[in-house]
Amino acid sequence: MATDAFEPHPIVRLLGKPAAEFTASDLVLAAEQLELRQVNLRYVGGDGRLKTLAFVVRSRDHLREVLVRGERVDGSSVFAGTDADASDVYVVPRHRTAFLNPFGERRSLDVLCSFYDEDGSPLSYAREQVVRRAAEALRAETGMTLEAFGELEYYLVGAADPIFPVEEERGYQESGPFSKGERIREQVLGHLAAMGVPLKYAHGEVGNILEGDRQLVQHEIELQPAPVEQAADHLVLAKWVVREVAAAHGLEATFAPSVSSGGAGTGLHMHSRLVRDGANAIVDEGGINDTGRSLVAGYLSAARALSAFGNRVPTSYLRFTDGDESPEGITWGEKDRTGLVRVPLAWGGDVLPGMVAHANPGSTEPVPEPSPHPQTVEFRLGDGSADVHLLLAGMAVAARRGLTDDGSLELAEKLRTSREDDVEQLPTSCAESADALEAERALFEADGVFPPELLDAVIADLRHADETTPSEALAEDGEARAELVRRYWHVG
Structure with missing residues (x-):
C-alpha cells in the first residue's frame, strides 16, 4: 500500500498497511524498528475508564507472546459485583488498535484488549462485548x-x-x-x-x-x-x-x-x-x-x-x-x-x-x-x-x-x-x-x-x-x- 504523505499514524506509515490489517508479527516488527521496549495492554473497566497492564519487553518471543496471548486479570477488581472466588478473566489484544503511547517514561506500544471468561467465551458484561x-x-x-x-x-x-x-x-x-x-x-x-x-x-x-x-x-x-x-x-x-x-x-x-x-x-x-x-x-x-x-x-x-x-x-x-x-x-x-x-x-x-x-x-x-x-x-x-x-x-x-x-x-x-x-x-x-x-x-x-x-x-x-x-x-x-x-x- 502506498502510504498517504499526510498519514499521522507512525505504525501505519512504517508498515505501509492500514491498522485494520495489523497482525502480531507486524507489531513485533514495528516495535523492533522503532526501538520500543515496553508494551501496555489497555482495556476499559466497569467504570468506563482506560486501564493499563504494563510489560517490559525481554525478547522478541516475549513480545509476541504478550501480543498474541494477552494476560489474565482479576475481574472482581475491574467489574463491580463480580464474585472474588471466580473472578479470573482474560484480556486479549486487538492488534488493529495498536498505537504509540505519547506519554510515559519510555516509548511504548499500546494495544486495546477484549475480555473473555474462563471458557474462552466473550465476557458478557465487558463494555466492548456489549457494544x-x-x-x-x-x-x-x-x-x-x-x-x-x-x-x-x-x-x-x-x-x-x-x-x-x-x-x-x-x-x-x-x-x-x-x-x-x-x-x-x-x-x-x-x-x-x-x-x-x-x-x-x-x-x-x-x-x-x-x-x-x-x-x-x-x-x-x-x-x-x-x-x-x-x-x-x-x-x-x-x-x-x-x-x-x-x-x-x-x-x-x-x-x-x-x-x-x-x-x-x-x-x-x-x-x-x-x-x-x-x-x-x-x-x-x-x-x-x-x-x-x-x-x-x-x-x-x-x-x-x-x-x-x-x-x-x-x-x-x-x-x-x-x-x-x-x-x-x-x-x-x-x-x-x-x-x-x-x-x-x-x-x-x-x-x-x-x-x-x-x-x-x-x-x-x-x-x-x-x-x-x-x-x-x-x-x-x-x-x-x-x-x-x-x-x-x-x-x-x-x-x-x-x-x-x-x-x-x-x-x-x-x-x-x-x-x-x-x-x-x-x-x-x-x-x-x-x-x-x-x-x-x-x-x-x-x-x-x-x-x-x-x-x-x-x-x-x-x-x-x-x-x-x-x-x-x-x-x-x-x-x-x-x-x-x-x-x-x-x-x-
Whole structure:
C-alpha cells in the first residue's frame, strides 16, 4: 500500500498497511524498528475508564507472546459485583488498535484488549462485548452498520489570566490570546491523530467561567464517524489524552456535566448514521429519508431509558435544568437546537458548488464529494458522565427498534418540534432514569445484548446516587450544590 504523505499514524506509515490489517508479527516488527521496549495492554473497566497492564519487553518471543496471548486479570477488581472466588478473566489484544503511547517514561506500544471468561467465551458484561453484540444484532436484522462519533466537551481549569481575561459565555471558536488552552488542544489533536483516532476538528466552546482567581474554559473535540464499536473506544482514548495533556501543563481537565450554576454544562452529543454497501442509508436527494426518520423514532422511543447510560450522576440533571440548549422534551427537528434529536446541516443539493465558486472566483477545480454522504442525526442526550460503550450499545438497540417497528414513521411525525406542544419529558433525576431503564429492560436484554446482571448494576448505581444526594444540593446555588458538583467532578 502506498502510504498517504499526510498519514499521522507512525505504525501505519512504517508498515505501509492500514491498522485494520495489523497482525502480531507486524507489531513485533514495528516495535523492533522503532526501538520500543515496553508494551501496555489497555482495556476499559466497569467504570468506563482506560486501564493499563504494563510489560517490559525481554525478547522478541516475549513480545509476541504478550501480543498474541494477552494476560489474565482479576475481574472482581475491574467489574463491580463480580464474585472474588471466580473472578479470573482474560484480556486479549486487538492488534488493529495498536498505537504509540505519547506519554510515559519510555516509548511504548499500546494495544486495546477484549475480555473473555474462563471458557474462552466473550465476557458478557465487558463494555466492548456489549457494544459489539448490539452492533452485530442490528447488522444481522437490517443489513446496516451504525456509525457514530461524539462531540467531546470539557473544561480546562487554572489560574485566571490577568492580561487577556476570559469573557464569560463568549468562548465559542475564540482565537488566542482570548482563547485559553489552545496549545493544549493542539497537542491533544496531534496525539489522537497519531493514535489512529479519526478527527474532524477542535475549537473553543461557549463556556467561559470566572470564579475568583481561577478560570474555567470550555473546549470541544469533534470526531469522525466509525462503527459504534470503534467510536466508543475513540471517546475513551480521547478523554484519557485530554486529561494527560492538561495535567502535563499543570491544569485540571473535567468532563463534569455541571461545573457551575452560572455556566454552560458539558454535553456529549452523539452523531450517527446508517451505512449499507458503503452508502449512507438515512439520506437521499430530498434530505433525511424514511430510514433516517425511523432511526430518529427509535432513539426518541427509548430516550428515557437511554438516559441511564448517558446521564449517570445527579449533576447530569442540573445540566438539563440550567442549560439554555440542553434538551428536556423528547422531540426532534431539522437544524434547530431545541429538540433531543437534531438533523444538522449537511451541504445538501447544489448549495456547495455555488458557495465554492463565489468564494473562489475563477476556480475550475471539482468539488469533492465525500463517501458515504456526511449527513448524520445528532442525539443530544448524553453528557460527560456517560458510559460511552453502553450508551452506543443502547443507541444500536434503539435503532434496531426504530427500523423494525411499523409505527416508527408515525411516531417521528408526531414528535417533530413543530407538530407537538405537549411532549414527554426526559427524566429529572438518577432515580427516574433507573425506573425508565427498568421499564424497558426487555428491549435491551433481547438476544442477549445486555446481560440482566449488568442492567441490575446500572440501575442500582443510579438509585444509590439519588439516595445519597441531599435535596438542598439541587437548589440553584449554595454550598451544598458546590459540594455535589465537586463530588462528580471527574466522571467517565
